[in-house]
Amino acid sequence: MIIKHTRDTLSETYLDAVAIRNTVFVKGQGVPRSIEIDANEAYCIHFVLYDDKGQAAATVRLLPNKDLTQVTLQRMAVLDAYQSQGLGSILLKEAEDFTQEQGFKSISLHAQLGALKFYLNNGYQEVGQIFEEAGIQHITVEKSLISKKA
Template identity: 65%
Template structure:
């Protein structure tokens, strides 16, 4: 397993992230393409986890705050055939370590309700009301890094 990261929206790593997101969110959950790829793509750092056969199987991105004190985790996705193998957890732990190295004070995310338990196990706590995003119920969660 290897995790690559990129800010380059022309790189193979970024294109691998988009492929995973297309399968999981657009095809799998019916998220409109117009919402999936947004104006923040070039401002994010994209992470992709590759399996031992160098297949891209999980992804997420972080959007740093303007003052660089926090990051928003977005577009966390694992291909369905690879779920239940702790790959999402490994990817998220790498992202948390990266954010700590950048001296971010916290990470915020919008968790689909079905994934709230996953994030809780890694130390994220809900901090808002349930809301709908792209037709899917979410809750804002955050994890302090200090």
């Protein structure tokens, strides 16, 4: 497997990310495409995990905040055929490592309640109340990256 990342919204990697998000969020969860593809696309770093045959299997994007101390992790998606194989954790770790290498101090995200256990198992902590976003219940979670430095 290989993980690629890009900021180029015309790249094949970005188009693969959008295809996964369309399958998982728009078709699978009924999220309106107008919400799924937003004005932040060009400001994000888009990651795609490819399987051993070169097929796009999972994606996530990172949106740096304005003061460049924190990133917001968004659009984490693993295609159904690749669920429960640890690919989400592998991709999440890659995004975290990249974030730390770039000097960011923490990551936050709006976790769907159905995925909350995944994030808690990967070291994230709840930091708010449950809220609705795109018709789906979420909760904010975050993880400090400072303690990871050796």
